[in-house]
Amino acid sequence: MSTAFRRARGGGVTASFHTAEVELLRSLVGQLLELVRDTPEQKEGDDDGWAAALGLADDDTPKRPTDPVVLRLFPDGYQGDDEAASDFRRFTERGLREAKAGMAATVLASLATAEGVDPGERKSREKTRVELNAEEADAWLRTLTDLRLALGTRLGVSEDDEDQWLSLPEDDPRRHIHDVYDWLGWLQETLVRTLSAGLP
Incomplete structure (x- = not known):
């Protein structure tokens, strides 16, 4: 079982x-x-x-995602105005994708570093201790948020529906996924609390 995030010696x-x-x-x-x-x-x-490189070419405008998870991660910038929403997506989505990808890659790299192996390799160990600097902690926080958004959207999680998930049979795969969703939320909460405790 994982331990809550806490302050490390030396920061x-x-x-x-x-x-x-x-x-x-x-x-x-x-x-x-x-x-x-x-x-x-x-x-x-x-x-x-030049226009393509700057994201200004007409053919370079990203389409509105049809996958509800992707749409949740990259929502419309404007509601009720398709043209404005398209322009917003045109100028922002590429950068947002690159930023989210960079954060996720940082999380993977920190996990690999904690295991003492290069990314892509595996090493058997009962416990892995992760130590994060401020930049890595921010990447974890943002990535945990994205993971919960993705899982919550795929499951159809809504506010105050905890009893619904607890009533599912233990062998229902949706219950297992919701347990993972809750666990990610717990990690996120302990990380936020730890980071907030260090603020002046």
């Missing part, structure tokens, strides 16, 4: 995770990374290289 924050939890986090963050990196291919025949 930063730390938490310990069981091997199975590390594997779960690695899997979830890896899937999130693929999701936010999954951008539409550029259309062929775009001869305005």
